[in-house]
Amino acid sequence: MEAHDAVDRTAFPAGARTAEPSAAWLAAAADDPAQAYTEWGERGVALLPLGRRFDAVRIPEVLVRAALRAHGTVDGPMVLDPGNGMYYALVPPQSTETWACAFGACLGRGAHLGVPHPSRLGPPGAHWVVPPCAHEPSVLATARIVRELIELGRREVEGAAAVPREQCGWCKEETGRPVKVGLIHGGSGGGGDVHACPGCVAAHRLMALADHPADSDGTPRRVPGRS
Numbered sequence: 001m002e003a004h005d006a007v008d009r010t011a012f013p014a015g016a017r018t019a020e021p022s023a024a025w026l027a028a029a030a031d032d033p034a035q036a037y038t039e040w041g042e043r044g045v046a047l048l049p050l051g052r053r054f055d056a057v058r059i060p061e062v063l064v065r066a067a068l069r070a071h072g073t074v075d076g077p078m079v080l081d082p083g084n085g086m087y088y089a090l091v092p093p094q095s096t097e098t099w100a101c102a103f104g105a106c107l108g109r110g111a112h113l114g115v116p117h118p119s120r121l122g123p124p125g126a127h128w129v130v131p132p133c134a135h136e137p138s139v140l141a142t143a144r145i146v147r148e149l150i151e152l153g154r155r156e157v158e159g160a161a162a163v164p165r166e167q168c169g170w171c172k173e174e175t176g177r178p179v180k181v182g183l184i185h186g187g188s189g190g191g192g193d194v195h196a197c198p199g200c201v202a203a204h205r206l207m208a209l210a211d212h213p214a215d216s217d218g219t220p221r222r223v224p225g226r227s
């Protein structure tokens with residue numbers, strides 16, 4: 001068996017060599033860049049000080065995922081730490097000073113971030129979802145772009161929460177745009193609303209409950225039609 005070298009560049013995954021310019025740029029944030037390489041070699045993640053080459057915006061995973069669902073894009077280097085369910089977008093240093101968004105915390109001078117080696121693109125542990133640019137690692141997302149991503153995610157989450165998904169009483173599919181078309185009268189105080197999806201409302205000419213006449217008992221009814 002061969003002994004492991006204490007510092008062995010081949011210990012980094014494939015792609016480490018093309019990631020080297022980014023690694024050098026990130027490591028230069030540390031007082032001792034060699035220490036960053038040691039930590040990358042041992043754990044894949046190096047603890048680097050913020051506020052020098054970059055600050056980091058910490059964003060809850062649910063907001064980033066919602067923003068991506070809404071076709072937002074991650075326009076700059078970003079780390080995911082599955083351990084705490086947080087994304088970290090790298091932004092220019094001193095972004096903390098003008099940061100104003102309650103749904104993401106901007107971390108800067110005095111704080112440290114566990115930064116994966118740029119070749120670390122998947123779990124386990126913290127990894128890049130978007131690695132730094134190999135040719136121009138100093139290109140970061142602007143704070144404004146990151147704030148827009150967060151706000152897109154928040155609108156998406158709130159929109160989903162405002163209209164819970166319901167099962168359509170006709171096609172039995174779940175719909176994110178339910179229309180209330182009737183009431184169920186439970187035998188012992190139970191009951192609830194009857195929902196339909198927009199497709200079935202149109203197909204069956206269902207009348208919205210809000211349009212029912214005053215004497216309606218809530219039984220679903222059709223819009224009077226010409227056909």
Ligand SMILES: [Zn+2]
Nearest residue numbers: 168171197200
């Ligand atoms: Zn339906």
